[in-house]
Amino acid sequence: MDWGTLQAVLGGVNKHSTSIGKIWLTVLFIFRIMILVVAAERVWGDEQQDFVCNTLQPGCRNVCYDHFFPISHIRLWALQLIFVSTPALLVAMHVAYTRHEKKRRFRNGEKIDIDELKNEKVHIRGPLWWTYTSSIFFRIVFEAVFMYVFYYMYDGYQMPRLVKCNAWPCPNTVDCFVSRPTEKTTFTIFMLAVSGICMMLNLAELCYLVIKICMKEPRKTT
Amino acid sequence: MNWAGLYTVLSGVNRHSTAIGRIWLSVIFIFRIMVLVVAAESVWGDEKSAFTCNTQQPGCNSVCYDHFFPISHIRLWALQLILVTTPALLVAMHVAYQQHQEKKLLVLTGHADPKHMEEVKKHKMRISGSLWWTYVCSVVFRLLFEAVFMYIFYMLYPGYQMMRLVKCEAYPCPNTVDCFISRPTEKTIFTVFMLVTSSICIVLNMAELVYLVVRACARRGQHSSNPSSGKGSFYGHKLSSEYKQNEINQLLTEQDGSLKDMLRRNPGLQEKGDRCSAC
Numbered sequence: 305m306d307w308g309t310l311q312a313v314l315g316g317v318n319k320h321s322t323s324i325g326k327i328w329l330t331v332l333f334i335f336r337i338m339i340l341v342v343a344a345e346r347v348w349g350d351e352q353q354d355f356v357c358n359t360l361q362p363g364c365r366n367v368c369y370d371h372f373f374p375i376s377h378i379r380l381w382a383l384q385l386i387f388v389s390t391p392a393l394l395v396a397m398h399v400a401y402t403r404h405e406k407k408r409r410f411r412n413g414e415k416i417d418i419d420e421l422k423n424e425k426v427h428i429r430g431p432l433w434w435t436y437t438s439s440i441f442f443r444i445v446f447e448a449v450f451m452y453v454f455y456y457m458y459d460g461y462q463m464p465r466l467v468k469c470n471a472w473p474c475p476n477t478v479d480c481f482v483s484r485p486t487e488k489t490t491f492t493i494f495m496l497a498v499s500g501i502c503m504m505l506n507l508a509e510l511c512y513l514v515i516k517i518c519m520k521e522p523r524k525t526t
Numbered sequence: 527m528n529w530a531g532l533y534t535v536l537s538g539v540n541r542h543s544t545a546i547g548r549i550w551l552s553v554i555f556i557f558r559i560m561v562l563v564v565a566a567e568s569v570w571g572d573e574k575s576a577f578t579c580n581t582q583q584p585g586c587n588s589v590c591y592d593h594f595f596p597i598s599h600i601r602l603w604a605l606q607l608i609l610v611t612t613p614a615l616l617v618a619m620h621v622a623y624q625q626h627q628e629k630k631l632l633v634l635t636g637h638a639d640p641k642h643m644e645e646v647k648k649h650k651m652r653i654s655g656s657l658w659w660t661y662v663c664s665v666v667f668r669l670l671f672e673a674v675f676m677y678i679f680y681m682l683y684p685g686y687q688m689m690r691l692v693k694c695e696a697y698p699c700p701n702t703v704d705c706f707i708s709r710p711t712e713k714t715i716f717t718v719f720m721l722v723t724s725s726i727c728i729v730l731n732m733a734e735l736v737y738l739v740v741r742a743c744a745r746r747g748q749h750s751s752n753p754s755s756g757k758g759s760f761y762g763h764k765l766s767s768e769y770k771q772n773e774i775n776q777l778l779t780e781q782d783g784s785l786k787d788m789l790r791r792n793p794g795l796q797e798k799g800d801r802c803s804a805c
Contacts, residue, residue, distance in 0.1 A: 306563055309533060310556070345568075352576060352708060362580040363706035367690055374711040382565045390556060397548075473580070473704065 307337050310389060317392040320399050320426050324509040325440075328502060332389060335498045340381055344491050347484055348378045354483030361473055368469035368480045374457060377488070381495060384450040388502070391439035391446075398435040399426050428513070429520075437513055444506045447499055454496070461496055463488040529559050532611060539614045542621050542651050546734040550727060554611060557723045562603055566716050569709055570600045576708030583698055590694035590705045596682065599713070603720060606675040610727070613664035613671075620660040621651050653738070654745070662738055669731045672724055679721075686721055688713040 311333055318329055351373070357365045403426075428436050454461065463485040470477040482488075533555060540548055577591045628646045632638050653661050679686065688710040695702045707713075 306530070306560070309530060310560065313556075352572060362578050363691070363704060366576060366578055366706040366708050370690060370709055370711050373709075375715050376569070376709075376712060379565045379569060379712065379716075383561070386556065386560060386564075393552060393556075401545075473706075 307341060310386075311337075314389055314392055317396045320395060320428070321392075322428065322509055322512065324505055324512060328505040328509065329392075331498065331502055331505065332385070336381075336495065336502075337385055339491075339494070339498075340378070340385070344381070344495070345378055347487050347491055348376060350483055351376060355480060356483075357469065357474070357478050357480040359474060359478045361475055361478075364469070364471075364474035364478060365480070367471045368467070368474060368478065371469060371471050372467050372480075372482075377454075377458075377492060380450065380454060380457075384446070384499075387446045387450070388443050391442040394439045395432070395436050398432055402426060402432065429517075433513065433517060437510065440506050440510050440513070444503060444510070447503045447506070451496065451499060454492075461489070461492050463492065529563060532608070533559075535618075536611055536614055539618045542617060542653070543614075544653065544734055544737060546730055546737060550730040550734065551614075553723065553727055553730065554607065558603075558720065558727075559607055561716075561719065561723075562600070562607070566603070566720070567600055569712050569716055570598060572708055573598060577705065578708075579694065579699070579703050579705040581699060581703045583700055583703075586694070586696075586699040586703060587705075589696045590692070590699060590703065593694060593696050594692050594705075599679075599683070599717060602675065602679065602682075606671065606724075609671045609675075610668050613667040616664045616667075617657070617661050620657055624651060624657065654742075658738065658742060662735065665731050665735050665738070669728060669735075672728050672731070676721070676724060679717075683717070686714070686717050688717065 314329060318326055321329065352369055355365060355369045357368055359365075426432065463482060465482060465485045467480050467482065468477050469480050536551060536555075540551055543551065573595070574591055577587065579587050579590055581587075625646050629638075629643060632642050632646065651657060688707060690707060690710045692705050692707065693702050694705050
């Protein structure tokens with residue numbers, strides 16, 4: 305089970321999304337997951353081995369690394385991507401349930417067109433609209449929470465070259481040097497920018513759905 | 527055979543599960559197996575190479591590591607996930623056996639054309655009778671395995687927290703030696719995450735168990751108050767007249783009615799009645 309399988313699972317959801325939702329999914333897979341797998345993981349690959357402290361004291365390097373990097377960027381991004389893509393499965397489950405209900409009604413004798421049932425694009429209205437809107441809302445919340453977690457844990461989005469550590473067993477204060485700080489800062493900013501774009505897409509999709517439903521209602525009443 | 531292979535095997539079981547069972551399977555694959563593969567394995571990747579002891583005594587490092595980590599978290603989680611997902615295969619085997627029986631029945635009653643044989647393979651089995659018992663047993667085993675592994679984790683690594691420093695006095699370490707673990711905070715975060723998802727899975731399994739029992743008792747109540755249900759006539763009519771299209775047939779048998787139910791309602795082919803064997 306890896307990113308490829310997640311892509312297969314979410315690809316199915318794509319059919320029932322709006323156009324903005326499809327763009328969002330593409331941005332997620334190409335500019336985030338793919339960049340994470342082919343580039344970012346290599347940059348952070350030697351983060352602990354090449355974290356060097358100016359001391360011979362055994363254990364000081366481990367402790368300082370743990371103090372300054374409680375959870376690695378790569379793992380945070382992996383968790384962020386998993387959490388952000390999962391609400392789409394709510395929509396998939398709802399669509400599957402709607403189809404199941406239609407088939408049940410057909411079996412009980414109501415007239416429904418078979419071809420339409422199999423191939424139809426499910427329209428986002430009624431309870432499905434609420435499920436879809438909730439899933440977008442959750443996506444936005446998860447993105448915002450993770451962006452805040454990043455900011456809080458790493459005091460901004462920049463990777464310092466040098467950190468000063470005085471955790472036991474380090475004697476006094478010790479200079480520790482982070483490996484590839486500029487490259488890491490570049491990728492952090494890139495992932496942040498793409499995360500921002502995804503949030504904008506989600507907000508746009510939310511507005512689009514709300515406006516669509518508001519425009520439909522006056523038409524119904526008139 | 528890897529996690530993807532397990533996913534393929536278990537996706538087949540998904541069709542015959544309840545809704546809660548499907549949610550449980552999604553949680554297992556996305557929040558446990560996937561997190562294990564893409565994140566947790568790289569956190570524990572350097573657990574031995576970055577385990578440092580404050581000594582130059584050869585062998586002390588290895589001995590202390592072995593003393594404090596008899597079995598790594600990653601391996602324990604892998605075992606847990608394999609054991610927890612495997613009871614679903616009991617259900618798959620039972621379903622395969624039932625499908626085999628239905629095919630034999632079709633051959634005996636002279637409906638052994640390829641169309642009917644395909645339908646037997648494709649339709650979703652109802653969880654009733656002996657399949658209900660198999661399904662309930664699989665859920666009970668899942669619960670048991672989850673609980674056992676959570677207990678093992680607690681025994682081996684008290685408090686689920688990874689310490690930064692451990693003090694080791696195993697031979698050949700001279701006196702007491704400080705040993706430092708790599709990435710303890712990140713490891714604690716992932717241990718707690720996996721513990722939380724494990725608990726969510728336990729709750730889902732318990733909910734599924736309660737749902738199955740309640741549904742079985744409700745069905746028994748329904749049967750005792752209305753012994754002759756009117757479902758048979760619809761299926762009987764469909765069998766006696768020609769099918770309009772293959773797709774109608776597919777849709778009918780994809781639902782909870784089984785072909786066996788259809789044939790059972792024909793006179794002369796009565797088998798044991800549909801009863802709740804659980805209550």
